[in-house]
Amino acid sequence: xxxxxxxxxxxxxxxxxxxxxxxxxxxxxxxxxxxxxxxxxxxxxxxxxxxxxxxxxxxxxxxxxxxxxxxxxxxxxxxxxxxxxxxxxxxxxxxxxxxxxxxxxxxxxxxxxxxxxxxxxxxxxxxxxxxxxxxxxxxxxxxxxxxxxxxxxxxxxxxxxxxxxxxxxxxxxxxxxxxxxxxxxxxxxxxxxxxxxxxxxxxxxxxxxxxxxxxxxxxxxxxxxxxxxxxxxxxxxxxxxxxxxxxxxxxxxxxxxxxxxxxxxxxxxxxxxxxxxxxxxxxxxxxxxxxxxxxxxxxxxxxxxxxxxxxxxxxxxxxxxxxxxxxxxxxxxxxxxxxxxxxxxxxxxxxxxxx
Amino acid sequence: xxxxxxxxxxxxxxxxxxxxxxxxxxxxxxxxxxxxxxxxxxxxxxxxxxxxxxxxxxxxxxxxxxxxxxxxxxxxxxxxxxxxxxxxxxxxxxxxxxxxxxxxxxxxxxxxxxxxxxxxxxxxxxxxxxxxxxxxxxxxxxxxxxxxxxxxxxxxxxxxxxxxxxxxxxxxxxxxxxxxxxxxxxxxxxxxxxxxxxxxxxxxxxxxxxxxxxxxxxxxxxxxxxxxxxxxxxxxxxxxxxxxxxxxxxxxxx
Ligand code: HEC
Ligand code: HEC
Numbered sequence: 001x002x003x004x005x006x007x008x009x010x011x012x013x014x015x016x017x018x019x020x021x022x023x024x025x026x027x028x029x030x031x032x033x034x035x036x037x038x039x040x041x042x043x044x045x046x047x048x049x050x051x052x053x054x055x056x057x058x059x060x061x062x063x064x065x066x067x068x069x070x071x072x073x074x075x076x077x078x079x080x081x082x083x084x085x086x087x088x089x090x091x092x093x094x095x096x097x098x099x100x101x102x103x104x105x106x107x108x109x110x111x112x113x114x115x116x117x118x119x120x121x122x123x124x125x126x127x128x129x130x131x132x133x134x135x136x137x138x139x140x141x142x143x144x145x146x147x148x149x150x151x152x153x154x155x156x157x158x159x160x161x162x163x164x165x166x167x168x169x170x171x172x173x174x175x176x177x178x179x180x181x182x183x184x185x186x187x188x189x190x191x192x193x194x195x196x197x198x199x200x201x202x203x204x205x206x207x208x209x210x211x212x213x214x215x216x217x218x219x220x221x222x223x224x225x226x227x228x229x230x231x232x233x234x235x236x237x238x239x240x241x242x243x244x245x246x247x248x249x250x251x252x253x254x255x256x257x258x259x260x261x262x263x264x265x266x267x268x269x270x271x272x273x274x275x276x277x278x279x280x281x282x283x284x285x286x287x288x289x290x291x292x293x294x295x296x297x298x299x300x301x302x303x304x305x306x307x308x309x310x311x312x313x314x315x316x317x318x319x320x321x322x323x324x325x326x327x328x329x330x331x332x333x334x335x336x337x338x339x340x341x342x343x344x345x346x347x348x349x350x351x352x353x354x355x
Numbered sequence: 356x357x358x359x360x361x362x363x364x365x366x367x368x369x370x371x372x373x374x375x376x377x378x379x380x381x382x383x384x385x386x387x388x389x390x391x392x393x394x395x396x397x398x399x400x401x402x403x404x405x406x407x408x409x410x411x412x413x414x415x416x417x418x419x420x421x422x423x424x425x426x427x428x429x430x431x432x433x434x435x436x437x438x439x440x441x442x443x444x445x446x447x448x449x450x451x452x453x454x455x456x457x458x459x460x461x462x463x464x465x466x467x468x469x470x471x472x473x474x475x476x477x478x479x480x481x482x483x484x485x486x487x488x489x490x491x492x493x494x495x496x497x498x499x500x501x502x503x504x505x506x507x508x509x510x511x512x513x514x515x516x517x518x519x520x521x522x523x524x525x526x527x528x529x530x531x532x533x534x535x536x537x538x539x540x541x542x543x544x545x546x547x548x549x550x551x552x553x554x555x556x557x558x559x560x561x562x563x564x565x566x567x568x569x570x571x572x573x574x575x576x577x578x579x580x581x582x583x584x585x586x587x588x589x590x591x592x593x594x595x596x597x598x599x600x601x602x603x604x605x606x607x608x609x
Contacts, residue, residue, distance in 0.1 A: 042484070042486075043484065043486060043489045044486050044489050044490045045486045045487055045490045119490065218498060221496035221497070221498055222496070222498065222586070223496075223525075223582075223583050223584075223585045223586055224583045224586055227583075229492075229494070229496060230492065231492070233492065234492070234494055234496065235497070236484070236489040236494045237489050237490065237492055237494065242492045267404070267405035308519075310519070311405075312521065313521070314420055314421075314509040314510055314511060314521030314522060314523050314582075315509070315521065315523055315582075316521060317521070317582045317583065319520075319521070320518070
């Protein structure tokens with residue numbers, strides 16, 4: 001009778017232990033769940049965190065150190081943060097960023113925030129990089145960016161007085177490789193969450209909008225005026241982007257095919273990923289090629305500057321006239337609304353600064 | 356003795372996940388809906404997108420670049436008028452093959468039923484907040500009553516001046532915002548697929564004839580109605596009327 005009980009308890013214990021790690025001494029870094037803002041958990045589905053790269057305190061700290069360290073570049077002169085600076089919501093102010101030897105790229109640097117909510121995980125303006133881990137491989141070897149080689153970078157990190165210990169703490173091994181570097185950077189990037197703008201506080205009932213900002217939001221949401229919400233989020237989608245690819249009428253012919261280069265489908269020519277409209281105050285110039293220096297120019301584009309082409313999005317209206325032609329008041333109110341999406345706490349968050 | 360209890364309990368636990376029978380012994384089955392699309396007699400898939408190749412009832416040539424729509428409240432009615440409602444809703448997006456198959460939550464007994472579903476959301480469902488639909492940017496602005504789109508059909512057509520022009524045929528609950536307070540008219544509708552005998556995890560094939568949105572009873576003129584249709588009360592009512600005959604049941608696989 002008692003024997004039965006003992007047997008079954010032993011059996012259960014055996015089953016429970018069967019899957020767990022055999023070595024009792026194995027090191028585990030400290031799990032660090034993302035702090036998901038209320039507006040996000042209320043309104044949108046959870047972020048993408050690969051189970052092969054869980055967030056940990058040590059991993060995020062290492063990723064941050066790497067992000068700000070020029071050691072990743074060929075001549076130790078350029079860090080990720082040079083083109084992705086915290087005070088610019090992790091982009092830079094130049095139209096095309098120059099790499100370590102002054103070579104210019106052909107695309108505007110991108111701000112980095114809320115990246116874990118890019119559900120399709122297609123990164124870059126044209127979506128060519130799948131997943132954040134994979135993305136972080138590119139800049140290191142890109143000849144217009146950090147122009148290094150992974151063998152070189154791994155060697156420098158391995159010989160560094162501190163990095164082997166940091167990798168040990170983050171991943172339980174002193175053996176550094178490119179995969180672990182990109183995992184750590186991706187963990188840090190996932191912590192870059194921006195959700196504390198004036199408009200967020202308005203949605204949480206903490207502040208009011210001015211009449212101009214409110215009218216600007218109405219223009220944004222009005223299909224007959226701005227009609228921005230179909231692609232750039234809304235009060236119900238706090239990412240302020242659909243992370244999908246569209247041709248928003250910048251050009252009649254394309255020098256950069258965008259998504260078309262990636263898919264090879266001519267129907268994708270001239271399509272780029274809609275950027276988030278958060279933090280525009282800090283991220284000028286605008287568009288994939290940084291062609292617009294001000295928000296006035298952007299609004300002017302949508303209002304009267306549309307260029308027709310076979311792949312232009314069907315939502316771009318009255319293209320023959322250049323656009324819907326917003327009134328001067330609607331234009332300036334729309335700008336006032338866009339600026340309510342600036343998150344000052346994000347750009348000064350000490351967790352994200354190099355200190 | 357105790358050993359037998361243990362074995363029995365274990366066996367019970369292990370078999371728990373198998374399909375179950377209800378008290379009167381009839382077999383319970385889950386149902387999958389497959390959504391197919393056509394332009395009158397020709398099948399349409401995402402491979403047909405982005406080319407001007409369709410001609411509507413008004414003889415306008417057009418292309419499709421996007422087609423997404425929402426269906427909800429799948430309902431099975433027995434011959435003695437009992438209704439069984441399976442849970443969930445589905446956003447069909449032709450560019451996402453997974454969304455073309457939908458298995459509503461819940462099971463029902465094998466037998467003969469009348470099957471219906473709601474195109475869009477009824478007003479109660481439309482008042483809820485859905486994280487997956489918000490993430491898909493499927494919302495309707497609060498200024499138009501909030502809630503969700505029922506359909507987004509977009510593409511290009513050749514207009515009266517022979518130039519390619521975009522259209523955005525977006526179906527939502529009709530709202531007239533011209534007065535001091537908005538006036539609504541319901542434009543979700545029930546699609547009655549008719550009687551089906553269900554056995555053994557049936558798949559129900561539902562076809563949408565896209566051409567119907569432009570045909571009966573209202574011949575749709577894209578030159579007049581192509582964009583900014585969400586705030587257009589009359590256009591929403593026309594869509595509602597034309598929607599009545601777009602869905603049909605194809606042979607059931609079981
Ligand atoms: C020389 C400037 C430069 C450097 C250095 C640089 N980047 Fe970038 N970054 C860019 C540009 C330009 C783009 C857009 C490229 C494109 O779309 O083709 C970009 C895009 C990205 C994106 C995509 C964001 C999105 O939403 O799709 C991420 C993530 C990113 N960079 C991370 C990094 C990391 C991590 C490093 C360091 C390992 C780094 N970058 C170094 C210029 C730079
Ligand atoms: C059809 C989808 C679509 C609509 C509608 C749309 N946009 Fe965009 N928007 C885009 C895409 C795609 C880009 C990037 C284009 C590129 O760089 O080639 C973009 C870029 C922008 C940018 C530049 C952001 C940056 O970081 O460079 C701003 C600002 C912007 N849009 C504001 C608006 C406003 C305001 C409206 C409404 C008047 C609007 N958009 C309507 C798709 C859209």
